[in-house]
Amino acid sequence: MSHERFDDLAPVYALGALDGDEAVEFERHLAGGCERCQAVLDDAHEAFATLARSGERVAPPPHVREALMERVGAASRQRLPIERRRSWLRWAGATAACVVAASALTAAYVAARYEARLGVMARETARLREGLLAHEHALEQQLAATRAVVDLLRDPATRVVALRGAGPSPQATGRVVWHPSAGGEVFVANLPAPPADRTYELWTIAGGAPKPAGLLALDATGRGTARLEPTGGPVDVFAVTLEPAGGTSAPTGPIVLASAK
Amino acid sequence: MKTLGGELIRRMAAGDREAFGRFYDRYAPLVHPLVLRIVRDPTDAADVLQEVFWAAWQAATTYDEDRGTPEAWIIMRARSRAIDRVRANRRRGETFVAPVEDAAGPGEAGGADPATRAADRAVVRAGLERLPDAQREVIELAYYEGLTQTEIAERVKQPLGTVKTRIRLGLERLREVLKQAT
Numbered sequence: 001m002s003h004e005r006f007d008d009l010a011p012v013y014a015l016g017a018l019d020g021d022e023a024v025e026f027e028r029h030l031a032g033g034c035e036r037c038q039a040v041l042d043d044a045h046e047a048f049a050t051l052a053r054s055g056e057r058v059a060p061p062p063h064v065r066e067a068l069m070e071r072v073g074a075a076s077r078q079r080l081p082i083e084r085r086r087s088w089l090r091w092a093g094a095t096a097a098c099v100v101a102a103s104a105l106t107a108a109y110v111a112a113r114y115e116a117r118l119g120v121m122a123r124e125t126a127r128l129r130e131g132l133l134a135h136e137h138a139l140e141q142q143l144a145a146t147r148a149v150v151d152l153l154r155d156p157a158t159r160v161v162a163l164r165g166a167g168p169s170p171q172a173t174g175r176v177v178w179h180p181s182a183g184g185e186v187f188v189a190n191l192p193a194p195p196a197d198r199t200y201e202l203w204t205i206a207g208g209a210p211k212p213a214g215l216l217a218l219d220a221t222g223r224g225t226a227r228l229e230p231t232g233g234p235v236d237v238f239a240v241t242l243e244p245a246g247g248t249s250a251p252t253g254p255i256v257l258a259s260a261k
Numbered sequence: 262m263k264t265l266g267g268e269l270i271r272r273m274a275a276g277d278r279e280a281f282g283r284f285y286d287r288y289a290p291l292v293h294p295l296v297l298r299i300v301r302d303p304t305d306a307a308d309v310l311q312e313v314f315w316a317a318w319q320a321a322t323t324y325d326e327d328r329g330t331p332e333a334w335i336i337m338r339a340r341s342r343a344i345d346r347v348r349a350n351r352r353r354g355e356t357f358v359a360p361v362e363d364a365a366g367p368g369e370a371g372g373a374d375p376a377t378r379a380a381d382r383a384v385v386r387a388g389l390e391r392l393p394d395a396q397r398e399v400i401e402l403a404y405y406e407g408l409t410q411t412e413i414a415e416r417v418k419q420p421l422g423t424v425k426t427r428i429r430l431g432l433e434r435l436r437e438v439l440k441q442a443t
Contacts, residue, residue, distance in 0.1 A: 011429040016344055017403035017410045042329050044432055048340065049332035050439045051388060058297065064311050065285055072278050072318055128311035209307070 003036065008216035010037045145225050149185050152177050161238055163188065167254040168242070174257050176228065176238045183230040186238065188257060189223045190215065194242060201247045201258065202226060205237040215247050216240060237261055266331030273321035281318055284331075289314065292339040299343035299405050300350075309346050313339045344407035383425065391438045396431030399424055 007025045012018045018026055030037055153159045163174030163186075174188035186202060194200055202213040211231060218224040228238075240257040266287065272280035292313060297306040315385055317335060389397050394419075402408045402416060410428070414421045 008425045008429060011432045012403075012410050012425055014432065015400065015403035015428060016341060017408065017413065017428070019409035019411055042333075043436060045333040045337045047328055047432065047436050047439055049330055049336045051435075052291050052295055052336050053332060054388065054439075055291075055294055058294040060289050060310050061303075061307050062295040064307050064314075065282075065289070067287060067311055068314050069278070069282060069317075071315060072281055 003034075006034065006037055007040075008039040011044065013037075014041045046146075142203055142225075145185055145227070148227070149177050152179050152182060152184060155179055155182070157181075158184075161259045163238060163240070163257040163259050165190070165256065166258055167256055168192075169256045172222075172257050174240070176259065178228070178235065178238075179230075180234065181230055184228045186216070186226050186240075188222075188240065189221075190217055191222050191224065191240075191256065193218060193222070197245050198242050198253070199245050199247060200224070200240050201243040201251070202228065202236045203237075203239045203241065203251060204228070204231050205239060206231065206233055206235050208236075210239070210251050212247060212249055213238075263326070264331060265323075270317075270321050270324045270326075270331055270334070273318055274324070281314075284317070285314055288331070288335050288362040290337055295336065296339055296343045297370045298393065299340065300346050305346060305350075306343075308344050309339070313342050316342070340404065347407045388435060388438045392431055392434050396427050396434060397406065399427045400435070 006026065007027055009018060009022055013023070013026050026037075045074040079249075148195075155191055158177060158179045161178055163172075163176060165172035169190070169192055172188060172191045174186060176184055176186045178184035191200065200216040200218070203210040204209070212217045213228050213231075214226055216224045216226045238259045239251075239255050241251045241255050242253040243251065244253075266284070269280045269284040273284060289310065293306065293310055296309050297303065297327070300306050300309055313335070317338060320338075323431070324331075330339075340393050389401065391402070398417060399413055402413045403410070408416065408422060414424045417424070419427075
């Protein structure tokens with residue numbers, strides 16, 4: 001059959017005025033995916049929309065909006081709006097209600113499943129985020145220390161002092177980058193992890209008198225870095241001792257690292 | 262083409278009630294005159310309007326923005342609901358529903374409150390009046406009165422083929438007129 005026939009039917013169908021066998025025939029043709037006829041329908045609908053747009057706006061009575069919003073609210077609270085219908089519609093209504101209820105249950109089940117999964121993913125994400133933040137924090141500290149050292153090394157007054165392992169940890173090594181008025185940084189390696197109730201403490205010794213210079217924390221590989229504040233005077237010896245956790249104001253434990261005098 | 266209306270329908274499909282409220286506020290004043298023009302009775306029109314938007318809320322997932330504008334989508338749905346209502350009223354008994362040609366006639370009392378008359382004026386001004394009378398008549402009988410092609414042929418006392426041709430030419434002309442206007 002030539003398409004010309006449908007060219008006559010499409011506009012009538014667009015107006016909703018096609019009837020009888022022709023309506024059936026055209027719908028079958030359209031269902032076959034005829035782009036040409038579909039375009040005629042779409043164009044007609046756009047034309048009617050343009051007619052409406054260029055016309056006057058007339059506000060509907062406010063009770064329509066109220067009723068609709070209530071209806072939509074009721075539906076989203078899973079209450080089914082069942083209206084009074086003629087008796088022959090009741091069966092169809094009940095069937096439809098069952099379908100709606102079944103879809104609601106399915107939706108609720110799917111939602112519950114996905115909410116559970118979303119919860120797991122949210123916790124996982126939070127954990128990763130925490131890890132990243134901690135990592136970033138550590139990197140920032142390292143970067144700050146590195147920058148501080150580089151700045152110190154530019155200054156001719158800065159000196160680098162070697163630390164040697166002593167006593168219980170002869171394999172330990174270390175360096176102090178020291179500036180008399182700016183302070184410095186200490187780097188150590190190969191130190192064994194301190195016992196549980198102990199900690200490594202730094203000392204600056206001048207004129208035979210040791211001054212506490214902070215605690216030294218180690219990473220898993222036995223390396224550690226710490227900032228040394230300026231003492232306001234010359235320093236003869238840098239030393240690290242093993243002290244009770246929390247540190248002391250005067251050294252009590254063995255020296256594990258010390259610079260030569 | 263992405264439009265605000267399309268965005269609102271997408272959000273409605275996701276169950277967004279606030280979007281539905283905005284969709285209603287945006288399109289109800291556009292849809293209402295058309296529904297009023299077709300069903301004539303303000304109470305019926307309010308009823309149909311509610312049905313149209315309720316159905317739109319439920320069918321929001323089926324809207325395809327590539328196929329047409331939100332206006333065309335909602336107008337098409339409104340028009341077909343309104344026609345269904347008119348046809349049902351007509352079937353229920355011509356005895357207590359005034360025949361369409363009487364209700365639509367000039368100087369009538371029933372069903373023509375100021376809003377209805379405003380709706381009539383709006384439609385007439387919008388572009389249909391620029392069609393030849395014979396074409397405008399068949400389109401109005403189909404679009405606003407809900408007559409089928411067979412009923413139109415009886416009404417205008419012309420063969421079915423002539424009615425088809427007038428409808429096709431009328432729609433083509435209407436599209437041209439609207440294209441010029443915009």
